[in-house]
Amino acid sequence: EIVLTQSPATLSLSPGERATLSCRASQSVTRYLAWYQQKPGQAPRLLIYDASNRATGIPARFSGSGSGTDFTLTISSLEPEDFAVYYCQQRSNWPLTFGGGTKVEI
Amino acid sequence: EVQLVESGGGLVQPGGSLRLSCAASGFTFSNYAMTWVRQAPGKGLEWVSSISESGGSTNYADSVKGRFTISRDNSKSTVFLQMNSLRADDTAVYYCAKGGEANLRWTFDSWGQGILVTVSS
Numbered sequence: 001e002i003v004l005t006q007s008p009a010t011l012s013l014s015p016g017e018r019a020t021l022s023c024r025a026s027q028s029v030t031r032y033l034a035w036y037q038q039k040p041g042q043a044p045r046l047l048i049y050d051a052s053n054r055a056t057g058i059p060a061r062f063s064g065s066g067s068g069t070d071f072t073l074t075i076s077s078l079e080p081e082d083f084a085v086y087y088c089q090q091r092s093n094w095p096l097t098f099g100g101g102t103k104v105e106i
Numbered sequence: 107e108v109q110l111v112e113s114g115g116g117l118v119q120p121g122g123s124l125r126l127s128c129a130a131s132g133f134t135f136s137n138y139a140m141t142w143v144r145q146a147p148g149k150g151l152e153w154v155s156s157i158s159e160s161g162g163s164t165n166y167a168d169s170v171k172g173r174f175t176i177s178r179d180n181s182k183s184t185v186f187l188q189m190n191s192l193r194a195d196d197t198a199v200y201y202c203a204k205g206g207e208a209n210l211r212w213t214f215d216s217w218g219q220g221i222l223v224t225v226s227s
Contacts (some may be wrong), residue, residue, distance in 0.1 A: 034213045036151075043201055043217035044143075044151065049210060056215075087151050091212035094165050096141075096153040 002026055004088050004099035011104045019075040021102045023088035028068045032092040035064055035073045038101075039084045047086075048073065078104070108132040108216040110202050115221035118192055122225070126187040128202030128218055135183035136160075139205035141214060142176065142187050144198035144223075154200070156212065157185065170196075192225045199223075 003026040013019055023033065031051040036044040046055040048064035051071060061076045075082055083106055088099040114126040128140070141156040155166045155176040164176050175188040185202055199222050203214035 036214075038151075043220055044214070045217070046213065046215045049206065049213045049215075089151075089153075089213075091210075095167050096156065096165075096212055098143075098151040098153065101150045 001095055002029060002090055002093050002097050004090060004097055006086075006088060006099035006102045008102060009100070011102060012106070013078055013104065014106065015078050015080055017078050019073075019078055019082070019104055021073040021075075021086055021104070023066075023071040023073070023099050025069045025071075025090060029090040029092035031067050032090055033064075033066070033071050034089045034091070035062075036087045036089065037082075037084045038087065044087065075104075108204060110204060110216060110218035112200065112202055112218045112221035115200065115223045117224045117226065119227050120193060120225055122192050123188070123190045124192065124223060126189065126200055126202075126221060126223070128185045128187075130183045130185070130202075130204070133204070136180040139211035140176075140178060140185040141203045141205060141212070142185075143201045143203055143214070143217075144196075145201070145220075146195070146198045149198075152198070155187065156205075158211070189223070192223075194225050197223060197225050 005024045007022045035048040038044040052064045085101045109131045142154040157176045173191045178185045199220040201220045202218045204216040205211035206213045206215045
């Protein structure tokens with residue numbers, strides 16, 4: 001099973017600041033990594049697929065990078081609505097796995 | 107607009123069974139793989155099971171293998187999760203999720219609102 005480790009667990013920032021979230025895989029997932037955003041009481045929302053491709057309707061302030069085992073989600077300038085929990089997910093191997101999440105808080 | 111609506115959740119005793127349904131609309135259901143993902147209270151996301159477009163291929167997390175069965179009825183645009191021998195650690199919100207196009211079938215571009223399953227005596 002591929003283990004995805006997200007860091008930090010919590011990121012305390014202010015609106016307008018840059019957020020950098022990390023996801024490290026226990027073995028290579030090539031570029032088969034997605035990022036999701038989840039707000040309290042809501043279902044997750046796809047942000048990024050295949051490491052660096054923004055999903056439909058996702059603002060340009062969200063960007064993804066990386067390959068192999070190390071991936072980064074960057075939010076260039078935090079908006080109030082971006083404070084949420086972010087998860088990475090790999091589709092390289094079965095079982096599909098999610099990271100433990102990073103909470104971005106004010 | 108894609109809509110996924112889960113139903114069938116609730117309170118069940120340990121060892122009991124439940125059948126979750128997810129009714130889909132707004133897309134050609136038979137063209138897309140479907141997946142169930144769960145989230146225990148206050149915890150992260152856990153992949154549970156996935157099914158291919160035709161239903162001919164299924165995969166399960168080790169934690170549910172042999173107890174849960176995923177299936178689909180393309181004529182009714184519905185995916186199911188039959189859950190047997192339920193345990194307390196199956197307590198979670200269960201989401202159904204739609205796969206993406208073609209090789210993105212195991213990336214989830216739309217999600218239902220989730221349904222709570224509580225396993226307790």
